[in-house]
Amino acid sequence: MQEPFGEMGLTTILTHTRDRGYLFVPGALDATACARLEGEIARLALVFGDHVAHPINPGTPQEVRQWHERAYYPIDHPEVPVGTSLCHGLAKDVASCLPAFPELAGWLPTEIGYQRYRAPNDWISPHRDRRSDQLLSVTYTVKGSAWVKVYVSEVEPPDYRRLTQIDEHLTLPGTAMFLRAPGFGSGVQVIHEVLPPLQGERLILNLRMRKSILPAP
Numbered sequence: 092m093q094e095p096f097g098e099m100g101l102t103t104i105l106t107h108t109r110d111r112g113y114l115f116v117p118g119a120l121d122a123t124a125c126a127r128l129e130g131e132i133a134r135l136a137l138v139f140g141d142h143v144a145h146p147i148n149p150g151t152p153q154e155v156r157q158w159h160e161r162a163y164y165p166i167d168h169p170e171v172p173v174g175t176s177l178c179h180g181l182a183k184d185v186a187s188c189l190p191a192f193p194e195l196a197g198w199l200p201t202e203i204g205y206q207r208y209r210a211p212n213d214w215i216s217p218h219r220d221r222r223s224d225q226l227l228s229v230t231y232t233v234k235g236s237a238w239v240k241v242y243v244s245e246v247e248p249p250d251y252r253r254l255t256q257i258d259e260h261l262t263l264p265g266t267a268m269f270l271r272a273p274g275f276g277s278g279v280q281v282i283h284e285v286l287p288p289l290q291g292e293r294l295i296l297n298l299r300m301r302k303s304i305l306p307a308p
């Protein structure tokens with residue numbers, strides 16, 4: 092049977108994600124899939140959140156600032172059929188790799204999160220994703236392009252003001268970023284930063300496995 096994700100193969104992707112914490116996969120979605128997702132986003136009401144005036148974890152070494160629009164839906168919600176179909180397809184692909192990754196048994200993204208980086212001042216500062224994420228997370232770039240940087244902290248617990256960059260990747264439409272989440276491998280979450288779109292807007296889809304879905308902002 093041919094592996095999903097073409098030449099690289101999902102087994103290789105999952106091995107890297109488990110062992111190193113992340114992997115960028117160019118061309119994980121084709122132009123048709125991106126267009127369908129872009130159409131879905133256009134029908135949704137994304138909401139702007141000002142986390143510059145109101146940072147996350149304010150005044151701590153883990154302060155995070157972000158400035159963009161977003162909306163979250165549970166899988167199978169009637170407003171996100173395209174995202175839902177992608178979740179079920181990915182879960183099926185991952186299930187085909189279970190002999191090598193038994194800890195991913197039952198993995199299914201339950202939260203569909205869309206984000207719009209509208210212009211050159213939309214971004215997310217260095218951060219780890221939520222501790223409540225489970226096993227494996229996937230982010231697709233649907234439209235536009237931006238650099239995503241990966242860091243390690245000099246201290247633990249991390250101090251987002253004292254980081255060393257270890258990687259960067261220019262995301263394009265169709266690029267996937269696989270991220271390790273608690274329960275997969277060491278479970279240590281990678282620190283990453285999402286830079287502003289290079290030109291125009293950038294749309295992304297976050298797929299997360301979570302017990303509870305983020306409320307609409």
Ligand SMILES: [Fe+2]
Nearest residue numbers: 218219220283
């Ligand atoms: Fe993130």
